[in-house]
Amino acid sequence: MPTHVRYGLGETMPPEVLRDVIRFTQQHRTAAGPFDVALEGRTDGATPDRGAKHLAPYVQAGLTWWIEALGWWLGTPADALTRVRQGRQCSLLVSDCHLISSTRS
Numbered sequence: 001m002p003t004h005v006r007y008g009l010g011e012t013m014p015p016e017v018l019r020d021v022i023r024f025t026q027q028h029r030t031a032a033g034p035f036d037v038a039l040e041g042r043t044d045g046a047t048p049d050r051g052a053k054h055l056a057p058y059v060q061a062g063l064t065w066w067i068e069a070l071g072w073w074l075g076t077p078a079d080a081l082t083r084v085r086q087g088r089q090c091s092l093l094v095s096d097c098h099l100i101s102s103t104r105s
Contacts, residue, residue, distance in 0.1 A: 038064070
């Protein structure tokens with residue numbers, strides 16, 4: 001099975017690898033029906049689309065949940081609050097993807 005072990009803290013697996021993981025899961029899964037796919041990473045809330053262009057390939061690969069990483073290693077609590085206030089990624093391309101914030105330590 002493709003894994004995420006080659007990617008370290010602060011790195012998100014590329015969409016192509018995520019697609020391979022989803023394909024593997026679909027081939028070996030015994031339950032019927034859809035399933036959710038979650039991935040944590042960072043988007044740039046300062047861009048006009050708030051990072052939607054970054055997320056689009058992941059959504060096209062099958063991502064259903066994007067967890068916006070806001071952990072202590074990525075900046076200060078003020079930095080996290082700034083990203084939250086910038087809002088969600090605004091694009092029709094990611095409208096099917098649920099977005100949540102992670103502040104795990």
